[in-house]
Each structure stands twice: as structure tokens, then as C-alpha cells.
Amino acid sequence: MVPVILDNLTTGRVEFVRDRIFYQGDIADGALLDKIFAEHPDIDAVVHAAAAIVVPESMEQPLKYYRENVAKSVEFVDHVLRNGCSRYLFSSSASIYRPGDDHSVDESSELEPQSPYARTKVIMEQMLADCARAYDLRVLSLRYFNPVGADPKMRTGLQVRYPTHLLGKLVTAVEEDEEFLLTGVDWPTRDGSAIRDFIHVWDLAEAHVRALRRFDEILPRAGDRPYEVINLGTGSGTTVREFVTAFQAVSDKPLRVRETGPRPGDTVGCYTRTERAREMLGWTARFTLEDAIRHSLQWSPVRDALLR
Ligand SMILES: NC(=O)c1ccc[n+]([C@@H]2O[C@H](COP(=O)([O-])OP(=O)(O)OC[C@H]3O[C@@H](n4cnc5c(N)ncnc54)[C@H](O)[C@@H]3O)[C@@H](O)[C@H]2O)c1
Numbered sequence: 001m002v003p004v005i006l007d008n009l010t011t012g013r014v015e016f017v018r019d020r021i022f023y024q025g026d027i028a029d030g031a032l033l034d035k036i037f038a039e040h041p042d043i044d045a046v047v048h049a050a051a052a053i054v055v056p057e058s059m060e061q062p063l064k065y066y067r068e069n070v071a072k073s074v075e076f077v078d079h080v081l082r083n084g085c086s087r088y089l090f091s092s093s094a095s096i097y098r099p100g101d102d103h104s105v106d107e108s109s110e111l112e113p114q115s116p117y118a119r120t121k122v123i124m125e126q127m128l129a130d131c132a133r134a135y136d137l138r139v140l141s142l143r144y145f146n147p148v149g150a151d152p153k154m155r156t157g158l159q160v161r162y163p164t165h166l167l168g169k170l171v172t173a174v175e176e177d178e179e180f181l182l183t184g185v186d187w188p189t190r191d192g193s194a195i196r197d198f199i200h201v202w203d204l205a206e207a208h209v210r211a212l213r214r215f216d217e218i219l220p221r222a223g224d225r226p227y228e229v230i231n232l233g234t235g236s237g238t239t240v241r242e243f244v245t246a247f248q249a250v251s252d253k254p255l256r257v258r259e260t261g262p263r264p265g266d267t268v269g270c271y272t273r274t275e276r277a278r279e280m281l282g283w284t285a286r287f288t289l290e291d292a293i294r295h296s297l298q299w300s301p302v303r304d305a306l307l308r
Contacts, residue, residue, distance in 0.1 A: 001212060004040050006032070007050065013159045015306055028072040033079035045087035045212055046080050048073070051120070054164055055095070055265040058117035069120035070127075077131055086136050087215050089208065090128055092143040093121045094197065094233065099270040103195050103237055106273040107143070107229045115265035125229070132226035138219040139226065140211055145197035145233030145272055147204055149292030150299035157201075157299035159307060166196075166243060167296050174253040175300060182240060184262035187269075193240035194262075197233035197271035200287035200295075207232050210281040218280050230277050234285040237271035243289070250293040 004021045014024075021040070025032040027050050037043060052058070052068040080088065097105045098112030113119045128139040148167045150157030162172055173180035185192045211218070211230070219228055238246075248255055277283050 001209065003047075004036060004043060006036060010052075011159065013307055016156050016159070026072065027079075028075035030075065030079045030082075033076070033083065037083035037085070043083075043085060045089060045215060046085055047089045047091075047208060047212075048076065049091040050076075051091065053117065055115045055117045056164070056263055058115050058120075059264045062116035065116045065120050069117070070123050073124055074127065077128070077137075081131075081135055081137060084136075086138055086221075087212075087219075088128065088132075088137055088139045089211055089215075090124065090139060090141045092125055092141045092229070093118060094143050094145040094231070094270060094272065095267065096122050096125075096143070097270050099195075099268050103189065103268065103270050104273055105231070105270045107231055107276055114267045117265070129227040137226065138215070138221070139228075140215065140219060141227070141229045142207065142211065143229060143231045143272075144204060145199050145231070146269075147201050148198045148289075149200040149202065149287065149295040152202055152287075152291075152295055154295075154299060154302045157296070157303055159303065161303075161307075166240060167198075167247070167293065170244065170247045170251075170255070171296055171300050174251050174255055179256045179258050180244070182244065182257050182259045184240070184266050185259045187262075189239055189268065191239050191241045193242075194266065194269045195237045195239050195271065196243070196269045197236065198238055198243065198289055198292060199233050199285055200292045203234075203285040203287055204232055206286075207277065207281055207283045210283045214281060228280070230280055231272040231274070232277060233272035233274065235272060235274035237269075238289060246289050247293050250290055251297060 005017050006023045008026045052065055058065040095118040096111045096113045098110045113122050125141050131137050132139045184194050187194050189195045
């Protein structure tokens with residue numbers, strides 16, 4: 001399986017694609033998409049991961065999110081269909097779920113997106129399901145829980161110097177000797193902090209490879225179900241406090257923690273039941289939380305050397 005990568009490099013970095021087939025440009029650029037398909041007629045599936053992804057920013061700039069994640073995606077689907085590609089993997093998100101009383105969800109749980117970012121994912125899922133019913137298109141929507149970690153071989157990892165998510169902020173706090181703000185301590189969980197299902201990025205990547213390999217089994221060409229959703233998580237919930245404790249056990253540097261209120265768009269969170277991923281993909285997560293923390297800490301100086 002050889003990926004052909006399209007990225008406009010708004011947040012992506014060219015250093016990661018130097019040894020790859022790479023086109024710089026926008027998913028909405030029809031002429032570019034036609035050129036890519038013409039130069040690679042053997043493309044037999046698309047993986048649509050491009051999106052703007054920062055929840056608090058989506059509260060401040062919703063139009064950016066509806067433009068980047070919805071309007072441009074409508075164009076992209078059209079370009080994909082015009083070029084005759086009928087297998088479509090979409091990066092969706094656990095942030096669309098309404099958490100249940102025990103904070104666990106599965107693919108049939110109710111949706112209640114809490115931010116413009118999450119709403120763009122729901123709109124996209126609905127749009128893709130409609131397109132799958134109407135056109136020669138089969139869509140697998142993969143709802144990621146909370147990605148953490150880096151490539152265990154340290155070839156790629158988080159590109160952002162000051163990430164906005166939990167593990168990134170912890171790494172920044174110990175590296176820059178800053179206070180770590182534990183945001184949200186009054187949620188209805190076992191210790192008051194939010195709960196998440198932290199999934200190692202390498203496990204996520206493997207799930208995508210499985211999904212591509214099994215695509216036609218999961219969504220047969222002549223089948224009556226052209227659209228499917230699969231949650232990708234570990235199956236167990238970790239609270240933010242538990243995560244901070246795990247981080248302190250792996251990191252040898254001191255951490256100063258200050259508790260504060262939730263950020264705009266924050267939710268109590270949830271973790272997933274994993275039966276469907278196991279059955280359909282033959283996949284379960286292998287890496288531990290400690291692996292992910294260790295890999296992120298190892299990645300940080302590698303990133304600084306690689307991405308100047
Ligand atoms: N990181 C998470 O916590 C998380 C959780 C659930 C789902 N997801 C989804 O996974 C996908 C990948 O997220 P990520 O964390 O790797 O973020 P990221 O910002 O690292 O990756 C997004 C990539 O898309 C590119 N891009 C954005 N808009 C584009 C456009 N219009 N045309 C071409 N390229 C464009 C960016 O340059 C970047 O390389 C997104 O769809 C995101 O919503 C992420």
C-alpha cells in the first residue's frame with residue numbers, strides 16, 4: 001500500500017513527506033485532484049484526514065471551521081466521485097457523542113456535539129452517508145477518541161511546538177518549567193476531572209491499514225450498506241488526574257499543577273466500547289498510556305531538531 005499525500009501545509013510539515021509521493025494543495029482544488037488521479041490511476045481509496053481541529057478556536061471562528069471542514073469537503077467529495085474512486089475513509093471524532101451515565105459509548109450512542117468543530121464532523125458524517133446512498137461511494141467513518149504519542153521509531157510526531165491538548169501541555173509544562181493548568185475539576189466523574197479514551201497514534205494508524213485492507217469485506221461493493229461507522233479507542237477511560245499521575249511516573253522532571261475551570265467547548269468526555277472495531281477490523285489497541293507518554297517525551301527534542 002503506497003500513500004499519495006495531498007496537504008496544503010497549513011499545519012502539516014513538509015519534513016514529514018520528503019520521502020513520500022506528495023502534492024501541496026487544497027482538498028477543494030479540483031484541477032489538482034484531477035491531476036493527482038491522472039498521475040496515479042491506481043488510487044483505489046481516499047483517506048480524508050484534512051481538517052481544522054482546535055475546539056476553542058472553532059468557538060471563536062466558527063466560519064473558518066464550516067469553510068475548512070464542510071464547504072471544502074463538499075468540493076473534495078465531488079472531485080473524488082468525478083475521478084471514479086469509490087472507497088472513502090473519513091476521520092471523524094469522539095467529540096460528537098453525548099456521554100452516557102457511565103461515560104462509555106458505542107457507535108449507536110446518541111450524538112450531541114458541543115462545539116462548532118464537533119458539529120462539522122456530524123454534518124460531514126451525514127453528508128457522506130447521503131452521498132453513499134446516492135452515488136457509487138462507500139464510506140467508512142472512523143471516530144477517533146483521543147490520539148496521543150508519536151511514531152515509536154521517532155520519524156514523525158506532533159508537529160506543533162505548543163500543542164493545545166493534554167499530553168502536549170504536560171510536555172510543555174515540564175520542558176519550560178511552567179505551571180500545568182488542570183482545566184475542569186467539577187465534572188461528574190470518579191475524581192471530578194474529565195474522562196477520555198487515550199489512543200496511541202500508532203494504534204490508530206494500524207486501524208487505518210486494517211480498514212483499507214478489509215474495506216470490501218466491511219462494505220461490499222454490491223451490499224445494501226454503503227456507509228459504516230467504527231469507533232477507534234482503547235476501551236478504557238482515563239481521567240485527566242489519572243493521566244497526570246501516569247505522566248509524573250514516566251517523566252523524571254517536577255510538575256507544578258494548578259486547578260482551574262473548563263475551557264470553552266470542553267466536555268466531560270467519554271470512552272468507547274470496542275466490539276465493533278474488534279469484529280470489523282480485527283483490531284484492538286496494543287500500546288499503553290505509559291508508552292504514549294514516553295514516546296511523546298522522546299519525540300519533543302527530535303521534533304525541535306527536525307522542524308526548525
Ligand atoms: N488530534 C485529535 O485529537 C483528533 C481527534 C479526533 C479526530 N481527529 C481528526 O483527525 C484528522 C487529522 O487530525 P490531526 O490531529 O492529525 O491534525 P493535523 O492538523 O496535524 O492534520 C490535519 C492536516 O490536514 C491539513 N489540511 C487542513 N486543511 C486542509 C485543506 N483544506 N486541504 C489540504 N490539507 C489540509 C493540514 O495541513 C494538516 O497536515 C482531522 O480530521 C481531525 O479532525 C483528530
